[in-house]
Amino acid sequence: MSKLSIEAKVGVFVVIGMIILGYMSMRIGKLGFKMDKGYDVNVYFDSASGLEEDVSVEIAGVEVGRVRKILLENGKALVILRIDSNVKLRKDVKASIRSRGILGDKYVVLVQGSTAAHLIEPDGRIISAVSTTDLDSLMNVLGEVAKNISELTRSFANVMGGEQGEASLRSIVDSMKSVAETLDRTVQENNEELIKIIANLSEFSATINEISSKINKGEGSIGRLIKEEYTVEKLNGTLTSLQKITEKINRGEGSIGKLINDEETVENIDSALTSINDYMQKQESFRTYLDYKGEYLFDSNEVKSYLTLRIQPREDKYYLLQVIDDPEGVESETDITTTTNGVTTTEHIEKNKKNEIKFSAQIAKRYYDLGLRGGIFESTGGFAFDYYLFKDRLTLSVEAFDFDSDSNAHLKFKADFTPFKHLYITSGFDDFISDEGNESFFIGAGINFLDEDIKTLLSNLPLY
């Protein structure tokens, strides 16, 4: 049997490790990716005690989202829920905080209302929210109830207890007995009177019966009103014309009908609202950053400076405009062909203009932790990969550009670390397969900040 090569052994080993890692990540991370999609809904609770971010939101025991954020607003707990986009919530949905298991982990339960109610818009609000009575407050209430009951029984005991109480109880029973006896005697004595009253009542009911039968036959004014054909016809006519009007409106005839029934009108209003909404959202999520950084190149003992404008219309997308002051300068090549006395000579001139300004213009898109960039890098075409780690505090990037046919491509590896807001450190290895001896370590620092002024300027330009 031929022996496996070292490379093959290491390769098999690493592949096995990768497969295990992939399997574990898929099993565990199944819900992790789902979080990002969906829409936000706000709920105000009197108390969000024990509720944590990222716990589940359930309807009928099925997880439909997660708690994204818990904030304090006007003395109430504002809980932002991220709901799965294929779950539609109605306006009358009820939210409550429940606890589960022996350790009492809190989670949010939604109870759907009737299917007739309107849907909740993204970033809308759930009106009906019930905070749970946690065990402490429940105990407080129970304690008060127990105190009241004990007071009640004590006063009862005071009244009823002892010989005096017994005597008064007996006298109550005695007087009740005498009342019953008196009642009995009265009924027996006035037996005839009672019979007379009952007879009167029966006569009265007979009279009412007679009146109602008269009305029924159409006799008397009330009877005529009800029985007369003419009145009924008139009423009928009124109702018919009312029906005609509503039908007309319904069919979309007349101005009111048109306004209500025309699909186009509705769509127009709807789209107008949507586009206003879109515009506002775009404005809101639109960010522009200004960034300056300097890199000290070890091999040439010089500083390369970058001034960057980053326009970020969405979380996962941005445009980059960059001005670079590079001590290596810009290289240009020209071939000059001269013909003297029939002999053609071609002169190849390479010029290296020191301290020339270079430009970059790139578009970037981000998928989870991986970013892709492409466009102009230092005045030549190229592309780059970024990998974001530790909540974007650390960024690893590989850039490849300047694919000139007669020299190696310019490759650059760098790591950006942001220990504080606005301030970052960068370090890496520039042009490491250079065939002109330009490879160099570099270390540098930069500042970046959100610039609201440029944002206002840009978003008021008719760009979209």
Added chain:
Amino acid sequence: MTRFLEFAGRPFVFFIEECGSILLLLLSTISWMFRPPFRFRVIFKQMEFVGVNSVGVVLITGAFTGMVLALQTYHGFRMFGGEGLVGATVALSMTRELGPVFTALMVTGRVGSAMAAELGTMKVTEQIDALNTMSVSPIQYLVMPRIIAAILMLPVLTIISDFVGIVGGYFVGVNLLKINSGIFMAKIIDIVELDDIFNGLVKAAFFGLILSLVGCYKGIYTIGGAEGVGRATTQSVVLSSILIFISDYFLTAVMF
């Protein structure tokens, strides 16, 4: 008085010196990393030594760590009826802590000591000086491949150890202690996050750097014949283990 100060101060100065030279070794290793010639074959050979050949040790320690963890936590959790959490406890401990640390310690014992002994022997038999005369950088030829191999291989060993540990815990919990398998898995999936696994792997890479750097450092600065080689080997294992535990605390404090 001066003799006393000298006596008290020497270990301190020695300690500072040692820290400094380890750091210098690291810096020069990094700078040699990007200079040709690139000897990938040497790196692969070290990767085989550090990674592939350590699998057996890591499998056994990982599996038994997970098993004993399941056994121990089961009795604790049973007191208040929380047996279902055994799986999550095993998985969380393995991925965050025990997987990286135990793997690093086993590899220190197996590989770190071998590095110190190998380089130490080369030093005392003047092979390293011979390399220098042939204008081959011993740092590039000997140290750099070992450090790269350890940094790359430790995370792979750790993920294997994590997996085997959880499987071992599953075996003990479900097959021997009769915990419901559905609850066992559901709790793991519910409680363990992707970050737990990845932070454990970052730790492991860092431990790989520590153990290979210390092993190489102790080897390259060996003095005093065969006895010196023995001393260097012992010191490298002790120092690596201590540094792994100390840095583990600080890495955990930063990451979680």
